[in-house]
């Protein structure tokens with residue numbers, strides 16, 4: 539496949555993995571890149587520059603293909619500026635191919651010195667945004683591309699709640715840099731649809747959890763297959779950081795607290811990371827925050843990354859060809 543994205547990054551398929559706290563470790567990252575997509579290494583999982591640099595080098599031992607680093611610039615996730623400096627320095631020194639910046643714009647962080655340093659080092663920078671306004675700002679500020687994340691996505695969709703089907707073509711109308719669409723992307727149909735909507739590639743996260751190389755507990759795989767598109771909810775508007783997560787005891791409690799006007803202190807214990815490894819490694823899915831997207835309804839099997847990506851591209855090609863024939 540050839541799109542503006544595959545050409546810019548030197549990848550086989552325009553299929554990217556989004557940042558995934560507690561999951562986007564080197565083995566999964568490398569497996570996705572080896573399968574022709576763009577794997578993701580999520581910086582926030584590493585405490586300092588030494589640890590993070592070691593992780594980058596581990597990915598490089600497992601693949602010689604490009605991969606992406608996610609840095610989520612949100613003070614509320616408990617990372618201090620020293621840690622951010624460590625991530626940016628490591629990315630520049632290791633000449634990472636491309637970064638996914640989520641949250642605050644990097645070009646405004648500390649007067650843009652890190653943005654400039656990374657650009658000068660030849661690192662491409664994409665900003666994940668939920669609105670055309672933010673996408674236009676990113677393109678004007680010199681980002682190499684934007685990730686247009688619709689309200690269907692897991693993680694933290696912007697509270698403007700614009701769906702992927704509208705956000706993608708609007709973004710493509712307004713910016714002249716490559717657009718990667720995110721939120722609800724899961725199979726060959728999604729890939730074909732995204733290209734038709736004007737995207738140059740797609741980003742998925744929830745779907746990559748259901749791959750063999752993600753190495754989550756068997757119960758997690760079963761839950762991803764069993765739960766449906768209406769099993770996720772939006773929470774967190776009352777504390778100024780909207781999120782989408784799988785409905786369970788903890789999220790039901792959060793919604794109840796928010797409905798009666800309870801504050802951050804009451805909400806935090808239910809959504810803090812303390813349950814993280816119990817969820818993914820032990821399969822305890824009833825408690826804690828499980829950030830998944832509506833795309834969970836379209837996950838029917840656990841595949842290797844190669845099976846997933848090859849299958850998606852073949853399906854997209856078949857759909858595009860069949861639909862072209864409708865015009866004969």
Ligand SMILES: Cc1cc2nc3c(=O)[nH]c(=O)nc-3n(C[C@H](O)[C@H](O)[C@H](O)COP(=O)(O)O)c2cc1C
Pocket residue numbers: 555556557558559561580582608609610640666687690691692693694720721722723741742743744745747828829830831832833
């Ligand atoms: C388990 C999980 C963890 C995530 N962690 C992060 C993160 O640390 N930083 C970030 O920018 N996005 C994070 N996200 C959001 C994804 O990168 C991506 O934007 C979103 O999930 C795409 O929607 P999809 O899940 O429907 O594919 C996470 C998503 C999931 C499913």
